[in-house]
Amino acid sequence: MEKTVNHKAWFLVLPVLVLVAFSAVIPLMTVVNYSVQDTFGNNVFFWTGLEWFEQMLKSDRMWNALGRQLVFSAIILAIEVPLGIFVALNMPKRGFWASVCLVLMSLPLLIPWNVVGTIWQIFARVDIGLLGYTLRALGVNYNYTQDFFAAWTTVIVMDVWHWTSLVALLAYAGLQSIPDAYYQAAKIDQASRWAVFRYIELPKMAGVLMIAILLRFMDSFMIYTEPFVVTGGGPGNATTFLSIDLVKMALGQFDLGPAAAFSIMYFLVILVISYVFYTVMTNLDKRDGVA
Amino acid sequence: MSDTTMKPTVSAPGAASIPGDVTAERATANARLKSRFRPTGSAFVMGLYLLFLLLPIYWLLNMSLKTNQEILSTFSLIPLRPTLENYLTILTDPSWYMGYVNSLIYVVMNTVISIMVALPAAYAFSRYQFMGDKHLFFWLLTNRMAPPAVFALPFFQLYSSVGLFDTHIAVALAHCLFNVPLAVWILEGFMRGVPREIDETAYIDGYSFPRFFVKIFMPLIASGIGVAAFFCFMFSWVELLLSRTLTSVDAKPIAATMTRTVSASGLDWGVLAAAGILTIVPGALVIWFVRNYIAKGFALGRV
Numbered sequence: 183m184e185k186t187v188n189h190k191a192w193f194l195v196l197p198v199l200v201l202v203a204f205s206a207v208i209p210l211m212t213v214v215n216y217s218v219q220d221t222f223g224n225n226v227f228f229w230t231g232l233e234w235f236e237q238m239l240k241s242d243r244m245w246n247a248l249g250r251q252l253v254f255s256a257i258i259l260a261i262e263v264p265l266g267i268f269v270a271l272n273m274p275k276r277g278f279w280a281s282v283c284l285v286l287m288s289l290p291l292l293i294p295w296n297v298v299g300t301i302w303q304i305f306a307r308v309d310i311g312l313l314g315y316t317l318r319a320l321g322v323n324y325n326y327t328q329d330f331f332a333a334w335t336t337v338i339v340m341d342v343w344h345w346t347s348l349v350a351l352l353a354y355a356g357l358q359s360i361p362d363a364y365y366q367a368a369k370i371d372q373a374s375r376w377a378v379f380r381y382i383e384l385p386k387m388a389g390v391l392m393i394a395i396l397l398r399f400m401d402s403f404m405i406y407t408e409p410f411v412v413t414g415g416g417p418g419n420a421t422t423f424l425s426i427d428l429v430k431m432a433l434g435q436f437d438l439g440p441a442a443a444f445s446i447m448y449f450l451v452i453l454v455i456s457y458v459f460y461t462v463m464t465n466l467d468k469r470d471g472v473a
Numbered sequence: 474m475s476d477t478t479m480k481p482t483v484s485a486p487g488a489a490s491i492p493g494d495v496t497a498e499r500a501t502a503n504a505r506l507k508s509r510f511r512p513t514g515s516a517f518v519m520g521l522y523l524l525f526l527l528l529p530i531y532w533l534l535n536m537s538l539k540t541n542q543e544i545l546s547t548f549s550l551i552p553l554r555p556t557l558e559n560y561l562t563i564l565t566d567p568s569w570y571m572g573y574v575n576s577l578i579y580v581v582m583n584t585v586i587s588i589m590v591a592l593p594a595a596y597a598f599s600r601y602q603f604m605g606d607k608h609l610f611f612w613l614l615t616n617r618m619a620p621p622a623v624f625a626l627p628f629f630q631l632y633s634s635v636g637l638f639d640t641h642i643a644v645a646l647a648h649c650l651f652n653v654p655l656a657v658w659i660l661e662g663f664m665r666g667v668p669r670e671i672d673e674t675a676y677i678d679g680y681s682f683p684r685f686f687v688k689i690f691m692p693l694i695a696s697g698i699g700v701a702a703f704f705c706f707m708f709s710w711v712e713l714l715l716s717r718t719l720t721s722v723d724a725k726p727i728a729a730t731m732t733r734t735v736s737a738s739g740l741d742w743g744v745l746a747a748a749g750i751l752t753i754v755p756g757a758l759v760i761w762f763v764r765n766y767i768a769k770g771f772a773l774g775r776v
Contacts, residue, residue: 185602194597195609197590198653205650206616209627269522272514284764286523289530291771292756294711296728297749304536305529310544310742312532343526348771355768365510375512393772404620407713425622425714432626433718445623456618460611 216442234443244444246419247427248451254423255402258341262398263391265342266349271379273354284354287347299411302340306412326413330420337409337421344408345398352394356387389466396459403452424448530753536746544742559747569748572727575641576710579724582645584705587652588698595660596686600669613654617773624650625718632719641724644716645709652705655773659704662774663697700766707756727752 217234219227238244269287274280290298306326308314317324326336360382368378406425409415415422415430422430428448432441536544537559538552547553563569597603598610628647629638637643671693675685691698717729731748763770 185600187603188601189603191597191601191603191606194593198594198613198657199609201586201590201646201649202613202616202653205628205646206619206624209624209631212627212630213623269518271512272518272522274514274516274519275511281761281764283519283523284767285760286526288760288764288767289753289757290526292707292711292753292760293530294713294728294752296713296731297752300731300745300749301529301533304742304746305532310536310548312528312550315548343529347526351768352772355772362510365512369510378512390768390772397771397773400618404618404622406620406622425620428620428622429625429714432622433629438626441626445620448620449623452618452620453615456615457611460614 213442213445216438217446220439230439234439235447238440238443238447241440243427244447247422247424250420250422251403251424254338254405255399257338258345258402259395259398261338261342262346262349263395266346266394267353267387267391269346269350270353270357271383273350275358284351287350290344291347293344295407296411298340298344299408302336302343302408303412306336328417330417333413333417333420336412340408340412341402341405345401349391349394349398352390353387356390357383360386389463392459392463392466396456396463399459400452400456533746533749536742537750539743541741541743559741559743560751562744563747563751569727569730569744572725572730573751575720575724576716576726576728579641579644579648579716579726580706580709582641583648583652583709584702586645587649587656587705588702591653591656591660591701592691592698593686595657595664596690598657598661599664600672613657614773617651617654619650621651621712621714625714628715629718638719639721639723643719644724644726647715647719648709648712650715651712652708655708656701656705658773659701659770660694660697660774662769663694663700667693696766700763700770703759703763704770706759710752710755 215227218230218232220230220233221227273283293301305311306314308318308325314324314326323329324332326332364382364386365378368382373381404425405423406429409421409423410426413421415426428441428444431437431444535550535552538555538557540554540556540558543549543552543554598606624647632638632640632643632647637646667690671689672685675689680689713726713728716726720726720729727748731745731752760767
């Protein structure tokens with residue numbers, strides 16, 4: 183669709199601009215300020231240049247948190263995307279049961295994040311939780327508050343539980359938009375189930391899957407509440423992801439300078455990766471026409 | 474995805490020859506024709522997946538119907554002596570139920586603000602080309618990507634310095650950070666589907682822009698507004714980090730009330746579980762109405 187050029191449209195965007203400037207730009211400038219200054223209290227600040235950035239780049243703490251974060255995001259993407267597609271392929275295509283599935287699957291997405299944490303905290307406890315109790319009864323030595331492996335497994339299973347439906351819903355929407363003629367043609371050619379998936383369904387889902395991966399990457403990279411409630415970042419620092427570490431530093435210890443430098447680098451990493459995804463996404467949009 | 478169901482398909486050869494309710498016949502014939510070519514899924518796999526999703530929620534429900542004593546002393550799959558005591562505790566104690574009231578107040582404020590400012594902006598993005606529009610659109614999306622942890626401290630200082638700390642409006646404005654971009658994206662997705670000829674015809678008929686927008690355009694995208702509102706509501710409802718940082722007493726959200734209980738000693742699991750169940754209720758109530766649009770909403774209007 184051709185759009186008319188009209189610079190007066192800026193006036194329509196103005197309210198959004200003012201509001202987002204107030205709630206995004208001003209706070210972001212505060213962060214930039216802190217990242218290049220130091221203080222001895224009493225609101226007296228002096229210029230330190232890039233010292234905080236150097237300090238953070240040399241500290242093991244940030245690199246460890248970043249490493250854990252990348253491993254976490256990679257694992258959950260590797261599980262959630264294939265599983266989500268698999269679930270979408272198995273969903274009823276229409277009728278009452280399709281609606282029931284949609285509603286039930288959306289349920290975990292709409293639960294406040296700390297309640298998600300609470301649910302799993304209770305569910306995985308060895309004394310009162312169904313999962314922990316069952317595992318213990320089966321003779322598995324499972325304790326997510328002390329054991330490194332158990333803590334990671336719990337956090338990952340929780341995230342899979344929480345967000346796989348998002349991938350599945352998007353993939354399902356992609357599947358629904360495939361015209362029947364494609365399937366009829368495949369039937370006539372006697373294509374195998376795998377060929378139908380590989381050459382019809384997967385290419386048609388590519389657009390929505392990009393969105394799903396983008397969203398899951400962004401949100402898993404910012405994850406805070408759920409692991410914080412379940413493990414509190416422990417045992418030790420085993421599940422201290424970037425956001426948890428940042429909040430500890432900024433609000434817990436009040437190390438404003440390093441925390442601000444940390445924030446800026448954190449944001450930049452997300453921004454760069456997301457820009458790549460966004461470019462791919464808009465190119466896909468163009469290729470398929472407007473979705 | 475709704476358009477596939479409405480699209481006329483070739484009716485099955487047998488359908489026309491059967492007398493009686495033709496439309497109903499044709500509908501079932503169409504459904505049969507469609508499902509003949511589409512690979513069908515396995516109900517077993519779906520059942521397993523749904524079981525995995527619902528089991529933890531069921532466990533929470535189970536716990537919320539037990540007394541704390543029963544939770545700690547016996548292990549049972551169903552409450553042996555079901556009680557509503559935990560819910561009564563929450564609904565009669567102001568420090569508990571005010572949490573829900575506070576959450577609802579700022580969530581509603583946020584939804585109203587987000588939709589109001591997003592409507593004209595989404596219209597501009599969907600209809601016009603203007604200087605810097607693409608960059609602006611991406612910049613809006615970057616706010617959706619901003620980790621709340623980065624913004625927690627600056628928000629705290631900003632709202633403290635303008636005297637808004639611990640007010641509902643502070644949380645509502647802070648949540649605009651990710652909800653306004655979301656609303657713009659979703660609404661733009663819906664507005665793209667409305668033909669431009671409608672705008673042009675209305676202008677020729679002498680409608681002014683505001684009158685056209687409210688009288689003609691908004692009813693056309695009513696479902697889009699509903700979906701955008703739903704998502705603003707949900708994302709504001711599920712967020713904890715910012716709402717907890719920006720409040721202490723007067724506007725404390727239910728989510729924060731719950732974390733306080735978690736860290737306290739002598740934890741009452743039954744009440745905690747009941748509080749959790751009550752936070753799921755609002756989402757569960759409205760989800761049926763938006764079920765067909767939920768993927769579109771989560772995809773920021775891009776499906």
